[in-house]
Amino acid sequence: MASDMDDFWVFGYGSLMWNPGFLFESKIAARTFGYRRSLCVRSFVHRGTPDRPGLVLGLDRGGSCRGVAFEVHSGQRDAVLSYLRERELVTHVYLERTLPVTLADGRRVQALAYVVDRNHHQYAGGLATGDAADIIAGAQGKSGLNREYVVNTLAHLNEMAIRDPWLEEVAGYLR
Template sequence: MPKIRRMSLTQELVDLCFRDETDPGPPPSWQPMTEEDYASLTDRLTQEVGDGPLWIFAYGSLIWKPGFDSIASRRATAFGWHRSFSLRIERGRGSPTQPGLMMVLSRGGRCDGVIYRVAGNEKRMQIEKALRREVSNRDSLTSMRWLPVRTEEGDTVRALTFWVGGNSQRLIRPLLPLHDVAPVLARACGHRGSCAEYLYNTVVHLAEFGIYDRNLWRLQELVAEEIKALHAQTPIREHA
């Protein structure tokens, strides 16, 4: 059994980050996807899969809230990529007055995640569901690709992956150091919840698959410190 690590970022600290926020709607600069766009993109990806299996690689929220249906899951590793909080958001888990940061895959290192297999007779349906969850505007299109990922058994499969590379105007380059990311995650909240909650859920659900991401672990420690400093006068309930 792997050693159980005790997180610094607790549910009680995450709860302190929540506040009611209204949905500001999409930024004026966005070019929203149309129904025709979704249909065309779904057709293209379905053709690219062909008769082979459809795997979708999850490294963040797709692990704990996929938005599509699957029939199997396996641990897998994408080499040459790593998780980074480098996508600026002003909606969802951030706001125009307090923008947040979401995870993407950036060049370098490795990323241990989970691949989900879609039923063979549902490939088109599940591709469209995944697209509607992950691709809301044309700005997102360049960040979607097929990645070769290696499973624990040693075989390599091709998996559809979202927010990997790309040239979105919302991507922050060069990458921010963890000490600069932590204050943002401790403060940002939108109508769908806080960035601290997003980090917490990701670390917790990765652990369920036995995955330990060193950078995320250090980041949750830094975010916990930030939240405690921000709410120094607020009593914090500890775990039993």
């Protein structure tokens, strides 16, 4: 059994939940407080372009967020960190943070998470539902249609019995 000093956890709240892309020992439902899942990041690469940005998820201030915590073996820590930094810090709209996370079994751990930088030019917090849906409907990037990203995210959240009323409302506009 690893000691607490060796524990390395990663909190996923968006595509990391179903497409982590790294090796992990275990995964468990988790929640962090003080942040919420939000379509608040203008995507210039994966789900949009600089000319026609899309919207992707960020962890923004306020509320709480249910997601998944991945326990990573200490021997994989550097490789996972390297991978996540390459994946998440492409345009530096996210800040790498360690957040307190409560696991479904009641344990509390510190987990690496990517929080939106509200001072970054890609930050798009506070959009009305219809405005967010309009942006998403016409955007596409190197990872595909923005609309597919939202629908896929909701499908995975539903599989995990996680409700996200605002995301559901945005998706309703897209249908």
